[in-house]
Amino acid sequence: MDDVRRRIISRTIAAGDKLPSIRSCAAKLNVSPSTVVEAYDLLAAEGLIHARRGAGFFVADKPQPFAVAETGPQLEREIDPLWVARQSLDTGEDVPKPGCGWLPADWMPVASLRKAMRSMAAADIDILTNYGSARGDAKLRSLLSHRLHDQGVAVGPDQVLLTGSGSQALDLVCRMLLRPGDTVLVDDPCYFNFQALLRAHQISIRSVPYTRTGPDLAKFEQTLQEHRPRLYLTNSALHNPTGATISAPVAHRVLSLAEAHDLVVVEDDIFTEFEPEFSPRLAALDGLDRVLRVGSFSKTLSAACRCGYIAARTDWIEALTDMQVATNFSGPSPMVAGLLHAVLTDGSYRKHMESLKTRLVSSRDEVIGRLGALGISPWVMPRGGFLVWCELPEGRSATEVARTALQKGLVLAPGNVFSVALDKETFMRFNVSQMQDPMCFEILADLIGSARQ
8 A cells, every 4th residue: 555655646656547457566565466455445445546347446536635634722712611622622642631521541441342342343244234223222221221220220121212422312302302492400510511512402501509519409499480491401420520429418309399390300420430339319319200311331431432321211212212213313333332232241341440440549639639739729529530620729710721721732621611600710620530641730830830920
């Protein structure tokens, strides 16, 4: 392939010229004919050459681009709820990203994923070529049902819908339950993509302050009375971004108010497996009457193998299944579902999570200590997970720190991207697993130190 590319670039062969035959090329380069066949096929897939039936391979006669533009940090973009996601996704792998919401690649169960991928290569042809079923793979749904039972959520496989991702699960819920102009209640602060998704659905957003034990109940009740939201979207355990966990009394009161005001609750429980022990769950306390449970595997297994799920009462699962068929035609890829099921059941997943939680305890303690030396203090000490919500010293603007840090090659998550009320300007969310590079603290020290002078 490199040989053909060099000759095209050097104009030794030009558009429309015929390439050497497979046999002559193999003899010239001292490789097997099958190697040349594979190389020519790959070059054809790239568009550099094309095949003519019975005549051989020829240099493509269409102009070739010199290079694909590299995506990089968008320094001038407004810092809005999509800012952190865009910067985290689009900057290079060499850029430290304490502002992102996922673990480093080498913290994931890579060996188990590779083993499962090898087994998928020998899977039945239907798994490799067909659509997934409307509700998703039955074996994975059954496994999720058992795992949810262990967490106190009594649910059968017919009450679980697999989706293309956790984000798609939320999108399906919005499509089913909401109409443009409806009001949705979120925590303040909350996961920034909640806001982005709701705005995409033209939904009116109201927020209530989130405390160290859950939403502010007085403000919660007042907002229900004044604005009559259709839905409340929240994290119960290891809340994003604060790391706090709802207490049992607050959870019971939230559900009482939800029943009194005909409020549907969506519990995004994506961080549940990072808890040292399970905490109160709205879905468990409610019995999935007016609570829908949403989750995914991107934080613990792989963000590349996208798959989410919804656990809900049967009539809602039926409606959500129809919505999934209408918008995505089928459930997640059978290959992805099969791979995830294989990893979750190969005996190593539990050990992976125990090791991961231990590693996170150490990293969290170290990072909080080093941040403390810079005057950056945690709002609450999380029970688990990898997110820490911190306040900067001396009223320093998190927005300006994040913008300047990006210019220096560091992606941070300033507080106001998580806040509907825009009153978290002195706060910042840190991902402790993404702060192993000394450059993170060097840049922060420089920025915080300059602010003190």
